[in-house]
Amino acid sequence: MSPRTGIPHQSTGMTCAQARETAGRVLAGQDTPPDLVSDVLTVVSELVSNAVRHAGGVTGFQVAVRAGRVVVEVSDRSALLPHLRPASPHTPGGFGWRVVKTLAPGTFVRSHRNGKTIIATLPAHHGPPPAP
Template sequence: MSCAEARDSARRVLAAQDAPPALTDDVLTVVSELVSNAVRHAGGVSGFQVTVRPDRVVVEVSDRSALLPHLQPASPRTPSGFGWRVVRTLAPGTFVRSHRNGKTIIATLPTRADRPPGP
């Protein structure tokens, strides 16, 4: 699955639930970061799902790598390495579930007005 396919899928799910534009933007950012990291660093996406609940949107991205994501030190000389920080900011309930075939990252974005400010 490519980033574009994942974003299109997420956009359809969110549109069906009449998600507000700001929430949609945040979810699409999280989807882009998680899927691009799975493609770049973990052999590709092996599972993808977006679920809208009354109080949260849950994004699940699975890959075949056992390596866990980690925060990179901030550096003005490095143009990458900030994606995990963005995900953790927009989806403070994010966690990783390791399994026999790799891992699944479960990012939870609150839907209410008390959402954290963007990165």
């Protein structure tokens, strides 16, 4: 069985710190390389902070270690899809989605009746992500 943790789809009030702590606990028991842990925690922070700032909060959160990859799922109430914003020296922020897509190139969004779920897949090794 794959180690995983999750919170059901309801209003959680989850903070970035809580999500990072949860993800860290899942990864700790898996002998996860430190650079992968750092990348996963960065992706978790970006997805959760965006859900809190722009999408009414986190409604679901899950981290799972599966054959050769770590999967992070963050759900929120908004149907608006994330998008890359042009870099601008006059506008702060706007780099989170770019960071997520760089660290987890297999990231995709699943829309549903109550909002959306972003599924970010990070390969447990360097190179292209494994096929689903």
